[in-house]
Amino acid sequence: MVWTLNDYPESMKNLKEATREKAIDIANALINEEGYEEGRAIAIAIAQAKKWIDEDQSSTQHVVPHPRGWAVKAENSDKASNxxxxxxxxxxxxxxLASTNNTLLVIHRQDGTIEEQQNYA
Known part of the structure; x- marks a missing residue:
């Protein structure tokens, strides 16, 4: 089973969109790559997505170059949130994200150097 933003488990319907998107990604990976049972994967995915989104959004955000384009990444995270x-x-x-969470946004150039900082705190 592969879930999408248009077709996902009922238990994810009340999650915020960003949290639901992350939970879908995690659940798909747990089932398709790790072989988890569907119900267990959903529960783990929801819990991890809530934790990951909360941690990710409360710190300084960075707009950085990414192999697939451009990413938004929390300062304390190894992975891009989007x-x-x-x-x-x-x-x-x-x-x-920076505005909603009253944080700093750091915008990088293609070479990774800092282009600009915007303070939403």
Whole structure:
């Protein structure tokens, strides 16, 4: 089973969109790559997504180059929370997260150097 944002388990319906998206990604990986049973994968995915999103969004956000385009990444995280085709899309998401969570947004150039910082605190 592969879930999408349009077709996901009923238990994910009340999650915030970003949390649901992360839970779907985690659940799909647990089932398809790790061989977990569906019910267990869903429960783990929801718990991990809530934890990951909360931790990710409360720290400084970075818009950084990514092999698949541009990413939004929390300062304390090894993984991108979102990946986009364009820097413009990543910047919009980074600004949304930084504004909602009253944090700093650091925007990087293609070479990884810092281009600009926007303070939403």
């Amino acid at each position: 990946v986009f085709n364009t820097k413009k899309e990543a910047l919009a998401r980074g600004q949304e």
